[in-house]
Amino acid sequence: MTTDPDRSPRFDDDLLGLDPDDPEARAFAAHLDRMQRVPSCSVEGYIRGVGDFAESANRLRGPQRTAAVAVTLLLLAVAAWVIANAAGVVLATWAG
Template sequence: MPELQPDRSPRFDDELLGLDPADPEAQAFAAHLDRMQRQRPAYTVEGYLDGVRDFAESANRAEGGRRLGAVLVAGLLLAVAAFLVWEALMFVVATWL
């Protein structure tokens, strides 16, 4: 059995047989396949955080309009979260007074 290099995906021995493991495009495709077939826990905090991590990683890889869209979505989510925290804080302060 051939030895695996640390950065080499085992997919080159199975699904990507015949592709050059040193080719950056083949490595990117193997990483894409790894992300697509990753099993994450559903309906748990860990599953949701994995989804956020995947969104952040894909936003970092994006360029142009997609990156701008990802930044706008993230900014909108942060603005809504800040508004909700502010409203909750004001409710607590108003209740105590």
């Protein structure tokens, strides 16, 4: 018996009766996999979380997409502010 490497094992347990070749069923299985993933408090975990946010934001339309873009820009602005302040402290310490 040949097994499909893209086939989620969820079709054997949680999604019995659904067609594993149906794109919507595959998307639902992928969604369940993402929901069950344990968050990791590591750099890799944070990067994976950012990737999940980006994938979700790319699927959005209308005002929800605008809100996702606004949140992203706000986070980038805060990161730039923190980096600028840290560089200022380092330079002030080094110079003085």
